[in-house]
Amino acid sequence: MKVRTKRDIIFVGISVLIYLVGEVLILTGAIPPYLERSIVTVCINIILAASLNLINGITGQFSIGHAGFMAVGAYVSAILTVKFGISFVVAIIAGAAASALLGVLIGLPTLRLSGDYLAIATLGLGEIIRIVILNISYVGGASGLVGIPKDTTFTWAFALMVFSLLFIRNFVESSHGRACIAIRENEIAAEAMGINTTKYKVLAFALGAGFAGVAGALFVHYNYMAHPGSFTFLRSFDILTMVVFGGLGSMTGAVTGAVVLTLLTFFLADIPELRMVIYSVLLIILMLYRPQGLFGNKELSLKMLTRLIGGGRRDAAEGK
Amino acid sequence: MDFSAVFLQIVQQIINGVSVGSIYALIALGYTMVYGIIKLINFAHGDIYMLGAYAGFFCTTALHLSFIPALLLSMIIAGLVGVVIERVAYKPLRNAPRMAVLITAIGVSLFLEYGGILVVSPQTRTFPEVFPTTLYNFAGVVVSSQQVLILVVSLVLMVILTYIVQRTKIGKAMRAVSFDTDAARLMGINVDLVISATFAIGSALAGAAGVLVGVYYNSIDPLMGIMPGLKAFIAAVLGGIGIIPGAMLGGIIMGVVEALVSGFVSSTYRDAAAFAILIIILLLKPAGLLGKNVREKV
Numbered sequence: 001m002k003v004r005t006k007r008d009i010i011f012v013g014i015s016v017l018i019y020l021v022g023e024v025l026i027l028t029g030a031i032p033p034y035l036e037r038s039i040v041t042v043c044i045n046i047i048l049a050a051s052l053n054l055i056n057g058i059t060g061q062f063s064i065g066h067a068g069f070m071a072v073g074a075y076v077s078a079i080l081t082v083k084f085g086i087s088f089v090v091a092i093i094a095g096a097a098a099s100a101l102l103g104v105l106i107g108l109p110t111l112r113l114s115g116d117y118l119a120i121a122t123l124g125l126g127e128i129i130r131i132v133i134l135n136i137s138y139v140g141g142a143s144g145l146v147g148i149p150k151d152t153t154f155t156w157a158f159a160l161m162v163f164s165l166l167f168i169r170n171f172v173e174s175s176h177g178r179a180c181i182a183i184r185e186n187e188i189a190a191e192a193m194g195i196n197t198t199k200y201k202v203l204a205f206a207l208g209a210g211f212a213g214v215a216g217a218l219f220v221h222y223n224y225m226a227h228p229g230s231f232t233f234l235r236s237f238d239i240l241t242m243v244v245f246g247g248l249g250s251m252t253g254a255v256t257g258a259v260v261l262t263l264l265t266f267f268l269a270d271i272p273e274l275r276m277v278i279y280s281v282l283l284i285i286l287m288l289y290r291p292q293g294l295f296g297n298k299e300l301s302l303k304m305l306t307r308l309i310g311g312g313r314r315d316a317a318e319g320k
Numbered sequence: 321m322d323f324s325a326v327f328l329q330i331v332q333q334i335i336n337g338v339s340v341g342s343i344y345a346l347i348a349l350g351y352t353m354v355y356g357i358i359k360l361i362n363f364a365h366g367d368i369y370m371l372g373a374y375a376g377f378f379c380t381t382a383l384h385l386s387f388i389p390a391l392l393l394s395m396i397i398a399g400l401v402g403v404v405i406e407r408v409a410y411k412p413l414r415n416a417p418r419m420a421v422l423i424t425a426i427g428v429s430l431f432l433e434y435g436g437i438l439v440v441s442p443q444t445r446t447f448p449e450v451f452p453t454t455l456y457n458f459a460g461v462v463v464s465s466q467q468v469l470i471l472v473v474s475l476v477l478m479v480i481l482t483y484i485v486q487r488t489k490i491g492k493a494m495r496a497v498s499f500d501t502d503a504a505r506l507m508g509i510n511v512d513l514v515i516s517a518t519f520a521i522g523s524a525l526a527g528a529a530g531v532l533v534g535v536y537y538n539s540i541d542p543l544m545g546i547m548p549g550l551k552a553f554i555a556a557v558l559g560g561i562g563i564i565p566g567a568m569l570g571g572i573i574m575g576v577v578e579a580l581v582s583g584f585v586s587s588t589y590r591d592a593a594a595f596a597i598l599i600i601i602l603l604l605k606p607a608g609l610l611g612k613n614v615r616e617k618v
Contacts, residue, residue, distance in 0.1 A: 062419070109603055115418070116361060120557060121602045123550075124595035131592040233550075237426050244423045276434035283427035288412050291420030 004173065008166060015162045019155070026154055036154060038266040040222055042259055043157035044215045047164045049242040049258040050251060051211035054168050056240070057249035057297065058177065059204040060184030061111060062119040064236045065126030066212050071231035072129060073099040073213020074220040075139055078148050081221070088151040092160070092217045099213025100206045102129075107205035111198065114187075123233055134228045144227035145220075152222035160218060164211050169251055171207065180204050184249070241283060247293030252300035257293070328460045333583040334576055339467040339536070341575020342474035346529035347552030348559070348567035349481065350402075350522025356498040356562030357518050359418070363425040364405060365526055366549015367432035372398040372527025373447075373540040374440060380448050387450045391473070391531050398527025399520040406519040411512065429549075436542035444541040447534035466536045477528055478568055481521065485564060490517050498562065547591065551578075554598040560608025569609060573597075 077095030182190040246253025379390035485491040559566025
């Protein structure tokens with residue numbers, strides 16, 4: 001307990017330092033607006049990747065409908081700020097709550113499915129959410145909901161990112177999180193040990209959905225508008241790619257995946273025709289040579305770094 | 321609207337649905353065969369269908385081939401691409417985690433889509449009219465010559481496929497590998513060859529579907545494979561994934577339901593209907609209409 005509290009404090013401390021440096025650089029203009037844009041996108045993507053990692057990597061439930069939950073959070077929060085003039089904080093909380101609630105509603109029936117079937121079902125549900133939004137004229141239908149105030153700033157995105165990471169990390173290391181990991185490792189054995197598997201699967205699903213809702217709220221309040229086209233299954237694939245790129249089940253992996261892939265898309269933005277081709281080729285190559293992702297399911301830590309530097313030879317001997 | 325008019329419209333929509341559905345069925349066959357053998361949801365399959373459509377387009381415009389040679393050549397090209405994809409991207413990952421193979425499939429899919437945009441430009445192209453459109457009117461129900469063509473071609477292909485799978489040596493080997501890969505390997509079956517053959521046949525069918533769609537809708541573009549790919553996959557799940565007659569049945573049902581929804585409700589809800597079918601079937605009978613429920617063993 002004490003070790004964890006201490007670690008959390010260190011984490012928050014380092015985050016505040018990074019934030020201060022970032023904010024000063026933005027205020028002084030050392031970071032130009034287009035770069036600030038990609039930094040905010042990185043923060044939002046980290047929230048998305050970390051929350052999907054909770055479902056896919058930690059609990060082992062193969063979900064690829066994350067964009068749907070993001071859309072719910074985005075639209076609920078946008079309706080509150082645009083149509084009712086409610087403050088941004090309340091809108092974010094409401095968006096997250098709506099996503100989480102939908103996560104419970106969707107999770108209860110579908111989480112009985114396993115593996116590929118669950119993947120397809122979540123993909124389908126994500127698309128249904130999008131198509132339903134597309135048909136509601138109250139929220140602008142196919143042309144999207146416009147006139148959303150630009151409330152998301154670097155401060156908001158960064159603070160919520162730190163909060164999400166802290167929350168998810170502490171959840172994973174709590175007894176609930178261990179139950180989730182047990183379900184990932186062997187669902188039948190976990191059930192035999194007295195873990196209520198349905199409860200924990202739905203809990204993880206709802207939490208992941210809730211944070212996706214937070215990310216969605218941040219996303220639309222940064223882009224002035226909410227458009228159904230932003231929440232297709234391709235975005236779900238994007239998030240899944242970040243998680244798998246870093247290593248399923250690794251929190252630091254999800255963060256690294258989100259940072260690397262977001263910056264990669266940003267730097268390739270100058271060559272739009274080639275961008276997706278390079279992106280896809282890199283993805284295939286990474287999967288061919290390192291199918292478990294950059295970090296596997298391990299966490300990046302100082303210990304791992306020292307072992308990497310000192311232990312390269314041993315890895316080679318083991319034929320890894 | 322009186323009763324007979326409603327009835328006529330239902331029949332009309334069913335006919336439209338069956339012709340679109342047989343295209344879904346052709347794509348679904350490839351999904352189901354590949355899934356049956358290596359348990360991979362081949363997300364790139366819809367893009368093979370797009371490649372088939374483009375192959376057909378260039379065969380008829382640049383090479384001035386008539387319909388049948390163009391169809392055969394497109395099928396061969398699609399089949400070859402399918403085998404190359406399997407060899408390059410999926411074969412090294414035979415023993416890798418499932419998620420990694422799935423991500424690779426997504427990568428291949430993005431590569432084909434955006435590579436396609438790069439090579440043939442993103443603009444929609446008009447497919448040349450290989451058949452003069454004739455409309456046959458049966459007591460108020462209109463059937464076009466293209467619809468007849470789609471039905472005939474897909475029926476012939478499905479009969480050929482059934483013959484290959486049920487009667488030939490390679491078909492027997494495919495069924496054996498799908499039933500138990502390790503046992504099949506021990507019996508001396510060249511599993512890699514069988515998997516390649518499966519990809520070749522499945523991709524060729526998708527290629528044929530691409531050409532047929534080009535003829536039917538007259539327009540093709542590099543991203544045309546995404547939605548039909550997903551829907552064909554739903555069709556495969558609906559019929560029972562891994563079961564060949566299931567894919568045909570699922571495809572036809574999907575096509576008909578979609579046509580009825582867009583005819584009587586709203587065409588914007590067409591895609592939602594497809595996904596709703598998917599969710600309902602997964603919740604009620606996850607093994608699919610023709611599938612058997614398998615008990616999970618500890």
